[in-house]
Amino acid sequence: MHPAYHLQLINLLAALLLLISFAMLAQRRVAGLITLFAWQGTALAASTALVAWSTGQHHLYYSAAITLTLKVIAMPWYFYRIVKKLDVNRVVEPMINIPTTMLIGIVLVIFSFNLALPISEMSGTVMRSTLGIALATVLLAFLMMITRTKAIPQVIGFLAMENGLFFAATSATYGMPLVVELGVALDVLVAVFVLGIFIFQIRETFDSLDLKHMEKLKER
Amino acid sequence: MSHLAYLDAHVLDLAWAGVVYWLALGLSALLMRRSHGRLIRLVFPCGALGALFIAVIGVTGLFLPASAMVLPIGLPDLPFHLRLDALSAFFMTLLGAAAFGITVHAASYFRGMAAGPLALLALWYHLFLASMTAVLLADDAYAFMVAWEMMALSSYFLVTTDHRVPEIRRAGFLYLLIAHIGALALLLAFGVLQGGHGDYTFDAMRHAGRTPFWASAAYLLALFGFGAKAGLVPLHVWLPEAHPAAPSPVSALMSGVMLKTAIYGLLRLTFDLLGMQIGWWGTLALALGLGTALYGVIFAAVQSDIKRLLAWSSIENIGVIFAAFGLTLIFYTDGKGMLAALTLTALLYHALNHAFFKGLLFIGTGSVLHATGERHMGRLGGLMRFMPWTAWLTLVGALAIAGLPPLNGFVSEWLLLQAFLLTPSLTQPYLNMMIPVAAATVALAAALAAYVMVKFFGVVFLGQPRDPALQRAHEARWPERLGMLWLAAGCVALGLFPALLINWLAPVVKLLTGHALAHDGNWLILAPVSAERASYAPLIFLIVVAAVVMLTFLWVRRVYHGRVRRSEPWGCGYPEQHARMQDSAEGFGQPIRQIFEVFMRVERDTPDPFERAPRYRGDSRDKLWILFYQPVARVADWLSEQAGRLQHGRIQWYLVYSFVTLIVLLVFTS
Numbered sequence: 016m017h018p019a020y021h022l023q024l025i026n027l028l029a030a031l032l033l034l035i036s037f038a039m040l041a042q043r044r045v046a047g048l049i050t051l052f053a054w055q056g057t058a059l060a061a062s063t064a065l066v067a068w069s070t071g072q073h074h075l076y077y078s079a080a081i082t083l084t085l086k087v088i089a090m091p092w093y094f095y096r097i098v099k100k101l102d103v104n105r106v107v108e109p110m111i112n113i114p115t116t117m118l119i120g121i122v123l124v125i126f127s128f129n130l131a132l133p134i135s136e137m138s139g140t141v142m143r144s145t146l147g148i149a150l151a152t153v154l155l156a157f158l159m160m161i162t163r164t165k166a167i168p169q170v171i172g173f174l175a176m177e178n179g180l181f182f183a184a185t186s187a188t189y190g191m192p193l194v195v196e197l198g199v200a201l202d203v204l205v206a207v208f209v210l211g212i213f214i215f216q217i218r219e220t221f222d223s224l225d226l227k228h229m230e231k232l233k234e235r
Numbered sequence: 236m237s238h239l240a241y242l243d244a245h246v247l248d249l250a251w252a253g254v255v256y257w258l259a260l261g262l263s264a265l266l267m268r269r270s271h272g273r274l275i276r277l278v279f280p281c282g283a284l285g286a287l288f289i290a291v292i293g294v295t296g297l298f299l300p301a302s303a304m305v306l307p308i309g310l311p312d313l314p315f316h317l318r319l320d321a322l323s324a325f326f327m328t329l330l331g332a333a334a335f336g337i338t339v340h341a342a343s344y345f346r347g348m349a350a351g352p353l354a355l356l357a358l359w360y361h362l363f364l365a366s367m368t369a370v371l372l373a374d375d376a377y378a379f380m381v382a383w384e385m386m387a388l389s390s391y392f393l394v395t396t397d398h399r400v401p402e403i404r405r406a407g408f409l410y411l412l413i414a415h416i417g418a419l420a421l422l423l424a425f426g427v428l429q430g431g432h433g434d435y436t437f438d439a440m441r442h443a444g445r446t447p448f449w450a451s452a453a454y455l456l457a458l459f460g461f462g463a464k465a466g467l468v469p470l471h472v473w474l475p476e477a478h479p480a481a482p483s484p485v486s487a488l489m490s491g492v493m494l495k496t497a498i499y500g501l502l503r504l505t506f507d508l509l510g511m512q513i514g515w516w517g518t519l520a521l522a523l524g525l526g527t528a529l530y531g532v533i534f535a536a537v538q539s540d541i542k543r544l545l546a547w548s549s550i551e552n553i554g555v556i557f558a559a560f561g562l563t564l565i566f567y568t569d570g571k572g573m574l575a576a577l578t579l580t581a582l583l584y585h586a587l588n589h590a591f592f593k594g595l596l597f598i599g600t601g602s603v604l605h606a607t608g609e610r611h612m613g614r615l616g617g618l619m620r621f622m623p624w625t626a627w628l629t630l631v632g633a634l635a636i637a638g639l640p641p642l643n644g645f646v647s648e649w650l651l652l653q654a655f656l657l658t659p660s661l662t663q664p665y666l667n668m669m670i671p672v673a674a675a676t677v678a679l680a681a682a683l684a685a686y687v688m689v690k691f692f693g694v695v696f697l698g699q700p701r702d703p704a705l706q707r708a709h710e711a712r713w714p715e716r717l718g719m720l721w722l723a724a725g726c727v728a729l730g731l732f733p734a735l736l737i738n739w740l741a742p743v744v745k746l747l748t749g750h751a752l753a754h755d756g757n758w759l760i761l762a763p764v765s766a767e768r769a770s771y772a773p774l775i776f777l778i779v780v781a782a783v784v785m786l787t788f789l790w791v792r793r794v795y796h797g798r799v800r801r802s803e804p805w806g807c808g809y810p811e812q813h814a815r816m817q818d819s820a821e822g823f824g825q826p827i828r829q830i831f832e833v834f835m836r837v838e839r840d841t842p843d844p845f846e847r848a849p850r851y852r853g854d855s856r857d858k859l860w861i862l863f864y865q866p867v868a869r870v871a872d873w874l875s876e877q878a879g880r881l882q883h884g885r886i887q888w889y890l891v892y893s894f895v896t897l898i899v900l901l902v903f904t905s
Contacts, residue, residue: 110887126898126901130902154894154897154898157893157894158894160890161887161890161891162887164887169886227885230883230884230885231884
């Protein structure tokens with residue numbers, strides 16, 4: 016393939032990533048959210064592998080493999096299991112209605128692009144233009160965490176944020192050293208398991224996964 | 236004399252060895268937590284020996300040139316620096332001598348405790364002694380603050396020995412709070428002192444130049460920080476709460492010794508580290524000290540809890556010491572080196588005296604408490620018959636603190652008043668006019684202190700027992716008596732040989748002011764300025780007093796008793812008269828309460844005329860609580876309530892906080 020197509024393909028995948036982020040913001044069903052999360056992981060893994068192929072940074076292959084196993088296969092499977100077991104796949108209205116959330120999301124994307132402009136000029140990588148998208152993915156995932164009141168969407172938001180950070184790392188500096196990436200992957204895995212346990216515990220204590228019950232835990 | 240030469244050469248190593256010895260002793264107490272007998276018979280007597288050792292080291296160090304060493308402990312690149320000069324040595328002598336008597340007393344005082352708590356107490360007790368010594372030896376701000384905080388924490392645990400009582404926990408918290416606020420001020424003071432070089436050794440601070448503004452800032456912070464530890468008004472509130480809460484030997488240590496570490500710190504910082512002194516610093520300290528002295532003695536006069544009374548009396552004495560400190564600074568900055576030396580001598584002398592007589596009074600009170608279980612003066616009385624040793628020894632302390640010759644309290648107050656009388660030589664006219672008022676205040680405080688002691692001794696030991704249970708009061712045991720004897724002997728010796736002691740103080744005074752009191756070698760007569768002006772010969776005084784007493788005694792026995800007629804006394808028309816009709820503690824303090832009612836909030840519960848069992852309760856509260864502390868507490872409460880509003884318990888809001896912070900930071904950096 017011609018190197019120019021690589022860049023085009025990476026940009027396409029990045030755009031896909033951003034699109035999936037918006038889709039996640041708009042998705043009301045938990046099962047749909049998990050599917051979208053898996054697709055986001057797929058796009059991320061594909062773009063990482065593509066970067067590795069076009070630049071010859073071989074350690075990025077490992078990163079792509081880890082992403083694929085963890086974020087596309089293991090975690091979605093685990094979440095589906097939770098959803099099935101707890102039977103929580105219902106339509107949940109977010110705190111802020113979806114059109115407003117989308118508008119805020121658009122503002123955030125503009126903000127991130129503005130912010131990333133001076134940084135990507137300094138960066139020397141082939142895919143520096145995607146830094147804005149990476150940042151936007153992080154902020155959109157954050158926004159999703161804020162607007163959701165249930166426990167599982169919160170966890171997925173957290174993981175989507177991690178996806179954005181990972182993408183930012185590949186686009187700005189061809190990824191972090193492999194040791195760091197392995198560490199992060201392990202951290203995410205542990206976090207998901209801990210959060211999974213929490214989800215079961217919350218369910219057992221409050222008979223619901225609605226986080227507003229946790230307001231009781233504050234002082235006074 | 237090779238042993239002495241060894242002592243001279245290694246005085247600092249030995250001092251540090253003393254600290255380590257105490258630390259090891261405290262830790263070994265933990266290992267003996269099952270053996271009550273060993274804790275009482277081994278650990279505390281060994282601790283007392285350590286105190287004696289530290290006192291010897293201190294006396295030796297007085298006459299030696301300063302020695303320094305660096306210990307390889309502490310943080311990386313931040314080792315502990317130690318230094319022993321005459322000033323540290325003097326305060327070490329004070330610490331060791333007072334702690335010896337108190338620890339001997341403690342060995343018997345704590346015998347009623349269970350072995351487990353006793354082991355913990357022994358740990359904190361020895362840690363407290365070790366950290367106080369470490370404060371005196373520290374030669375960099377880091378070591379100083381570590382030792383200072385250790386001192387505060389270990390004494391906090393000592394105060395809250397009976398932590399099951401809520402009031403005691405409250406008192407302990409108040410103490411800890413004020414100790415920490417003071418420590419924060421000290422930390423800031425050291426921060427100012429290092430002057431941006433980042434070198435926190437005292438040696439670097441001595442040589443760092445600074446402007447008068449920053450020097451004043453450091454001085455004010457230090458005055459606040461050390462004042463909080465010493466009990467300077469308005470930071471005195473922890474003393475009357477913590478002392479009744481603490482066991483008596485601990486009160487004795489805290490009042491007699493720990494307050495002096497604050498005086499040490501202030502002297503070290505002002506005269507040694509700052510390198511410059513400004514006149515108004517002295518005026519400020521003088522005014523604060525006089526206010527503290529008067530405030531303390533007035534409140535001491537209206538207390539009816541014996542330990543609270545002694546705590547307020549400590550505040551008064553600290554006030555006198557601070558006043559002497561202020562006057563020293565005034566003289567020193569005015570170029571009157573000799574007078575500064577005189578005042579500083581009075582200050583150090585009074586600090587030493589206070590360690591002895593306040594230690595004595597506190598442990599005497601402890602023996603009373605042990606024998607009767609009663610702290611309230613309204614239920615004590617007539618104890619002289621049941622506890623003669625305690626009573627007579629406490630009497631020595633009471634007379635000494637009241638400033639009666641030939642005991643030690645008189646000497647220091649006399650020296651201080653001599654210094655005040657010499658102020659007309661000052662060059663500042665305003666100060667010249669104000670100083671007579673200050674001198675009058677000191678005299679008033681001294682007179683009221685005598686009044687307080689008459690009340691203390693009279694109500695507790697004289698008259699009839701106010702409670703029938705007091706008949707069963709037992710005399711203090713021998714270790715307790717020995718501890719009191721040691722301190723009482725100190726009071727007498729310090730009173731009888733002032734000229735000798737002033738010779739011992741000379742190196743310290745010379746170190747700080749560059750002058751020392753001239754001494755003509757006559758150890759019988761004390762004449763600080765010149766013999767024509769004023770002199771005091773305690774031994775002659777003692778001989779005259781003793782002769783008059785003997786003559787009176789003989790005359791009464793031989794001549795008067797010859798015609799004794801025994802019969803029922805005339806009841807003055809009161810056929811029924813019992814012990815409760817004696818002058819009470821409240822009654823004795825009533826005139827003072829009436830005169831100085833402005834300073835206090837008096838609460839009285841007077842009984843209804845028809846009550847079958849009438850009860851009276853009178854309490855004089857410190858008005859500063861209402862005027863100063865309560866508003867501060869309210870503001871702190873309000874602020875924390877506002878901060879508490881951030882906490883909703885809704886995870887979404889917390890996420891919004893981080894989100895907004897992230898966005899703001901991103902905007903800020905781009």
